[in-house]
Amino acid sequence: MKPAERDLPEGRHRLLKEFVMTEIDKAPRKRRAVLAAPALALAAAAAVAVPLLFGGPPAYAVTKGADGLIHITINETKDPKGLQAELQSMGANVVVDYIPIGKKCSPQPRAARFLDKEEADLAVWPAPEEHFGSFTIDPSVIGPGQTGVLEFSSSENNGGVIAGIWARVAEGPIAECVLVDTTEAPLSH
Structure with missing residues (x-):
């Protein structure tokens, strides 16, 4: 099938x-x-x-390729902890949060230090062609004592949907995301 x-x-x-x-x-x-x-x-x-x-698709879909890359398709911004648990079961030490428009995570920064993309680029861009429409991460860039942080945001705009993704690797513990009101973009760090 x-x-x-x-x-x-x-x-x-x-x-x-x-x-x-x-x-x-x-x-x-x-x-x-x-x-x-x-x-x-x-x-x-x-x-x-x-x-x-008839019940709709699941909120997200996750597949892991033979190369170790993980492909994430977000159908609906709900159940971030379910997505987080599934990614962790695949060996990706990540935290996942969905941030609605008009909100942002507090406190900022959520970790003592976020690695630059040159040090550890968690997001694979562009995603491989066979996973068009997915967001791809490389969990192998997350070292010991480090955690990947994925923040997703989406909003409707003129009948379409605008989605944003922030993906970084942090050293040390990650603060819990407490949503607070903001007039800034939800993923501004």
């Missing part, structure tokens, strides 16, 4: 595929290439909308 099929209720993938193929077949031959992209975009939108009507 393909990953996209797994998220759809039984029979919905077939119906969605039939719908897309019918729409493509309705188009004259020379316009097929032009209409295929909108039909596929419609199919992708429907693939997202249908699961929401």
